[in-house]
Amino acid sequence: MSWHIEIKEKEGIFDAVGEGIKKDILDLGIRSVRKVRFIQVYILEGNLIEGKVREICEELLVDKITQDYAISRPLNRHELPEPGEFTVEVAYNPGVMDPVEESTLKGTQDLGIIGVTSVRTAKKYIIKGNLTGEELKIISEKLLYNKLIQHVVDYSESARSSPVARELDYQFNLITVDLLGASDKRLAAISQEGQLFLNLREMQQIKDYFKKLKRNPTDCELETIAQTWSEHCGHKTFRGKIDYTEELEVDGKKVKRKESIDNLLKSTIMKVTKELNKPWCVSVFQDNSGVIRFDSRHNVCFKVETHNHPSALEPFGGANTGIGGVIRDSLGTGLGAKPFLNTNVFCFGPPDYPFDKLPEGVLHPKRLMKGVVSGVRDYGNKMGIPTVNGAVLFHERFVGNPLVYCGTAGIMPKDKSFKKVSPGELVVLVGGKTGRDGIHGATFSSGELTHESEKISSGAVQIGNPIQEKKMLDTILQARDRNLYTAITDCGGGGLSSAVGEMGKGSGAKVYLDKVPLKYKGLSYTEIWISESQERMILSVSKKNIGALIEVFNKENVEAVVIGEFTNTKKLELFYRDNLVCDLDMKFLHDGLPEIVKKAVYISSNKHKAPVSSCPRNLTPYLEKLLSRYDICSKEWIVRQYDHEVQGGSVVKPLSGIVNDGPSDASIVRPILNSSMGVIVSNGINFRFGLIDPYWMAASCIDEALRQIIAVGGSLKEVAILDNFCWGNPDKPDRLGSLVRAAYGCYDIAKGFEVPFISGKDSLYNEFTVNNKSIAIPGTLLISAIAVMDDVHKAVSMYAKNPGDLVYVVGQTYDELGGSHYYDLMGYLGNNVPRVSPAEAKSVFNALSKASSAGLIKAMHDCSDGGLAVALAEMAFAGGLGMNIFLSEVPYKETQNVKRKTQKPREDFILFSESNSRFIVEVAKDKQKEFESALEGVSFGLIGCVMKDKKFNVYGLGGKPCVKSDIDKLKEAWQKPLRW
Amino acid sequence: MPKPKVCILRTAGTNCDMETHFAFREAGADAELVHINNLINQQGKLKAYQILAIPGGFSYGDDIAAGKILASELKYKLIDPIKKFVADGKLIIGICNGFQILVKCGLLPGNNNLNQEATLSINDSAKFEDRWVYLKNQKSKIKNQKCVWVKNLPEIIYLPVAHGEGKFITKDKAVLERLKKNNQIIFQYCDEKGKSAAYPYNPNGSEEDIAGISDERGRILGLMPHPERHILLTQHPRWHTIKDKKYGPSLKRWQAGDGLQIFRNGVEYARKLI
Known part of the structure; x- marks a missing residue:
């Protein structure tokens, strides 16, 4: 016998799930929804009298402080909805594991009730509002269930058929596949029909093996x-x-x-x-x-x-x-x-x-x-x-x-x-x-x-x-x-x-x-x-x-x-x-x-x-x-x-x-x-650089992962890295070509840093076919x-600590705007992708490790997406302190492979370039000398200081401010997009 | 000095057991991880301990509701040893999932019949959140603080919460009034200065900003925040700032965090029970 138990929050108790769904529905652009009620459904099977079912509810399934429940038999379960009210009940498909089943069964046994043979759960949503059938379908499919594992319960059907799909015993029957007699065409078909994803050459190899054994597999x-x-x-x-x-x-x-x-x-x-x-x-x-x-x-x-x-x-x-x-x-x-x-x-x-x-x-x-x-x-x-x-x-x-x-x-x-x-x-x-x-x-x-x-x-x-x-x-x-x-x-x-x-x-x-x-x-x-x-x-x-x-x-x-x-x-x-x-x-x-x-x-x-x-x-x-x-x-x-x-x-x-x-x-x-x-632990990833050159993407990812380790006070002494390649279909020469180029980058740069790989993984065939056109992910x-x-x-943390402290940039900035967010913002990719010189980078990293371990560093943050400007702003607003920054003090070079028309270096390039191996460092005034001598032989610039007020100003090459803002405004810009 | 014995209860889905173990060890106790099956199969086993700790985690996946299945397991399979443990004046602490369990099996706020009189339901933000909160313990306002767990704490302490179901609600006004009257409200969420404040200071929408309560005798403590995650200063999210401002060069490498005193209090008291 099966018992349906429906549990919902009492009137006046906040229905968190229902409210969450309502917000998601509004996010879909469906404005007519007024209210969503969530009801948790348990379906107990077994030889149980109603008294025992009540006991299970009151002692186990229901929180009596906040919830009400109703028990019903399946036939009369579905009450007619009121106008403007829709019910969607979502249950797992047969064969999909319901994690709640095992623990709920255990719970009933703990109560000393032994008659329960199975527990299933479902989620029921009562949606109020003037919705069209089409809107309800969108809500169901986009928010409430995934048809691969779940389905919407059809009441008329569930009332008629037994709710548990009875699994039949398996009758043994040895199946062989006729490879020995198969043509090439048939071999390909066998692979495809069986979802084996084996190519013809591989199928032939298997056929040959079984030919020698004189039997089919x-x-x-x-x-x-x-x-x-x-x-x-x-x-x-x-x-x-x-x-x-x-x-x-x-x-x-x-x-x-x-x-x-x-x-x-x-x-x-x-x-x-x-x-x-x-x-x-x-x-x-x-x-x-x-x-x-x-x-x-x-x-x-x-x-x-x-x-x-x-x-x-x-x-x-x-x-x-x-x-x-x-x-x-x-x-x-x-x-x-x-x-x-x-x-x-x-x-x-x-x-x-x-x-x-x-x-x-x-x-x-x-x-x-x-x-x-x-x-x-x-x-x-x-x-x-x-x-x-x-x-x-x-x-x-x-x-x-x-x-x-x-x-x-x-x-x-x-x-x-x-x-x-x-x-x-x-x-x-x-x-x-x-x-x-x-x-x-x-x-x-x-x-x-x-x-x-x-x-x-x-x-x-x-x-x-x-x-x-x-x-x-x-x-x-x-x-x-x-x-x-x-x-x-x-x-x-x-x-x-x-x-x-x-x-x-x-x-x-x-x-x-x-x-x-x-x-x-x-x-x-x-x-x-x-x-x-x-x-x-x-x-x-x-x-x-x-x-x-x-x-x-x-x-x-x-x-x-x-x-x-x-x-x-x-x-x-x-x-x-x-x-x-x-x-x-x-x-x-x-x-x-x-x-x-x-x-x-x-x-x-x-x-x-x-x-x-x-x-x-x-x-x-x-x-x-x-x-x-x-x-x-x-x-x-x-x-x-x-x-x-x-x-x-x-x-x-x-x-x-x-x-x-x-x-x-x-x-x-x-x-x-x-x-x-x-x-x-840290991660380095930047597919945009790979759109220009996968070699320098690999170099930049290694540099990013390593410089984050330096930024928190670590050192290169005992660092190991993992590679994880996600690429398109490697049977296509261009996809595989860029993969090889990235792997070469991995070798050269990791070797240069003297940092070994210890494990890795690849996931290829990341492509999606739409209208017969295959779209590969960016490698x-x-x-x-x-x-x-x-x-x-x-350890060192990234937020600005004290007004009056000095702000340094350590590492060289180049006009490497290719693949940068600044270019992307304007709709460009560019070509001058950031490069890495492991020798130079290593001297920067080692000098900073030395300084942090000597306690000379108050805060440190690595420069990556969005360049200097973003790193500085993040440090400032995280610390709740302002900054005054002078671009003229940033060590900046133009690379030879770019022809430039103008004479003066560009302020936007200095601020937003995503050159590798760079850090922003905060140092207390009384440690200035010691810090600077620790950096001997490394490019760095004392570019400004931490301010007590909330102003965040960057002064350009001519001395006029090119960024004039305050940290609250910048923080709001940074927090708003994913404040869901 | 004799070390009190702490039973750290473990079952499927317990996951703050190791750090709770560390906290009690740092506080001077002899702590042991014990699987619930051991206690159920040997009903006399609990007697050997002076403190029972129910750590955080997702016991049995928090299926049905947080802590519910373990609460009912305690109530139906282990109730006699627990009642005896409580009657002997021994101590119990439930942290996060442990608090949910103590409330749902009726040990907190506590009555003779172990009827559930409060609950911890889904956060108002409708999601799991890990964040640090300020907690006040009102000790300056309460003359005879019975709760053994809060002695020598500063007025405001700082601990992390990490839960999706932490909104404390009582069955009715009468229960809440009783909690107030008996000084059973031990920790309340507040702002840096100790004032009542809205989300995110009160991270879940609890009634009266309640973060932790005790039983009437002050021996059983349940709280949503995790004192075992603030045993060392380096667990504080801004330990760099604190280090500079509060300690300067006098900083000891193993400077204690705010949570340790809670465990010390329990251990000190339990020493007398050996």
Whole structure:
């Protein structure tokens, strides 16, 4: 029997959810809405009398102080609406995990009531107002539900049919795929129909392999190969062969070069690490994240991943499982590291993008952003991991394909930093149950998005259950500390297939798929094998420890089940109820990928338009506009929703200032509370520079990530970086060409800074097809940096501290306006993109590290988007103090590669150039001498001072003010755009 | 000196346990993380402790409502040991999720039948927010402050809140009046100067700016702000400014933050219970 319970806030109690929805509806431009009421619905199934249902309501489901409830049977549930009142009830689709079910069931059992067999929830909205049917449809689709995971309840239907889709038992039936008899055309069709995303050459290779075995593959074998060989898991572009042609324009002359690259990763990114050979690099490019030394007893690991395609389709679930996945990367590194910070970087379409320009099947950027932010908030906060750093960028070309980067750093005892699987050990699956969620996620992200994606790939969308993962984290760390297992990895893209396949790579593995705990009946052996259900990990456990291990998990209500054994057969053998359903050679699976040579072409173009008008006299409005740009403006609306202080380790928080709302550079976290040592994390990202030259984009991203570390008082002594390439389709030579060029930039600049890469990731095929035209995202590189700080008490913050203090710019400013926000504001891209000289930059960075560690620096802020002007304004208004600045004192040079018509340097260029390796530094007057001598050999200028009043004035080269404003006005310009 | 024993309760979704552990250790206690299953399976286990701490987090995902499922678990599966613990005059502190749990299982404001008389509902801003707040404790106005947790605190302290459901509401006026009469309102949100002020000073819209309350005897404290996140000066968002203005060169490296005294108070008192 099923019982429907509807719960709403009492009259007079603030209905926060309803009011929030009403605001969103008004934001959509639908003005006729008067009121929205939110009603939470629970549907209990089971053998229950009404008295018990009332008890469940009053003791568990309802807050009697603020809420009323009503119980009804399904038939009479739907009362007729009043005129001008509309009801929309949203429920999860069958098979989609409802995280509330498990905990509510537990709650009823705690009450001593045993009859409840299932709990489902729904959300009901009563919307009042003169709405048209079309408006109601817009509200429902744009705000209330996502059809991939939810549906609007049809009352007439739900009254008739049973509300729970009864899952049928699965009848075993071994499926084979006829490859041996297939023509090339048929092979291509098999790949496409099965969503395998394998190309013809790869399909032929598979056919040849099975020809030798004289049999056809099972569906499971084919899926396993597709998963393993997918771009997502195999990174075949970075590890394959590339024919690269480059055409640059140097001093007006064309310079051409050709290069044949065997393994781009090894010849650029990993090469830096190998050549630098830092003794503190513990484990690089081999585990789920990169590991460096922290102190004499601990190591820290760091990994950043993307979850772009899932987030495009279901932003909450996509970001939710993105962060969940990267947390498991930390937990799956070595023998498991405890996550202590998260970082997130997003790229979206503009939040004010016109609805009528939105391509079919695409969610509006504002909804995407809100969904992604709540997905990260939900998972990060519930896991108790502080989200301490991030960035958000906007561009039209991200409308159909947003980027969602999620990163996690973890800490582990030194002796738990490596894993080793031995034959004879058991394969143990711990954590959540397996369902149909996330089937084909790995292969799906290895293709382009189209408006059809939401239909064909909806299985790829998942929702996370952070509490499941938290329980698993708590228990894994206990088992780790008792040495109960020898290896661990997470089930991410590709599910069991990739986790077990990867762990058993060197030896072999046998798995009994019918042993895997399922969420519901009816899954086939292949579905079990490739499901990407979240919150699961695989352990390798020796037989003598298995009892103790299972007890650790079961004691805290986490499932741990033996599903197989690691063998020495060098084979992957899968069984379902004693039937052999997969029998593959590990060697073929992992090394059988055919060698494909991809073509890459990069032709530099120096012909982007640049403004020809002369320098405006009054630059105040330009500064205000820059501060209001979505990329630059305050992200406080996002940051405050993340718990950035849980675990108690924060030393420099993402927001700082006299009222805690200025934009910090890097964040500093203390992973061990009774130690003075800290970890600094930062991110460098700037796709605009890449539109001009991906090489200098890579250089600038590295510089930005590193200079943020310097800005908070860190040093280059022990810094490691991660690369994250998000690019378009690498099968297209121009896309791949710019990727190669960026990778070259990574090598040269990281080598120059002597900073090793320790891990990385790539997400290719970020394209969206509209009307048969493929729109690629701008090739976007994210560089994330992690540094170890010996003494967090030496940390520096970014807000201005004292009136009368001196203000310096450190580092050289050039007329590098290409790709700047100032140019973009005027509709230009320009050509003179900011460059990096690692030698010069290093001397600036080292001098500042020395000065900050000697306590000579009051405040420091790095110059990035919007240049000097924005950095100065941010420091001033964050500190609640004014500034007087003199441009004539800024060390400024013009680069040779630009021909200039005018004689006098341009004030706007000095103020808004985004040249790298520069800082604004506040120094107390009595430290002037010491500070300046610490900067010997470095370009710097004493450009002004901090003022007691709120005036913010910049005096131009002729001595007249070119910016005349006050900090309240500037702060308002900066805070207003994303004050949602 | 004997160290009082603190039981830091842990379950699925608890996540401020480590820093609460650190806070009690810094305050001089012998703190231990204990999973709720252990207490349920060994009903006598709680007896060994002088303080029960329910830390922040999202117990059971805060599904249904914040703290609700753990509150009902305590009420139905652990009530006898807890009643005994309270009757013995031992101390309980609930922080953030812990406060929500104490209120929802009726231990706060507290009555004989453990009926729920107040709640913590969704913030007026309708979202989770992490921000620092000023709290006043009115100790200068209250002659005989019974609450053992607030001794030796300055009039105004500064702590962070991080919650989505922190709006304190009482069942009716009578409950609120009783809280006032018995001096059970321990912490109220205020501005820098101690005056009542609107959002964001009062971050969630709580009645009478209530941030924390105690039971009638002053032994059970529940509060939304996180004292365990301000044990060290470097956790203060403006520690650079404070360092210069307040301490100058005399700054000690491990200068305490405002929250530590709360734990010290509990530990000092609990020492007498050993």
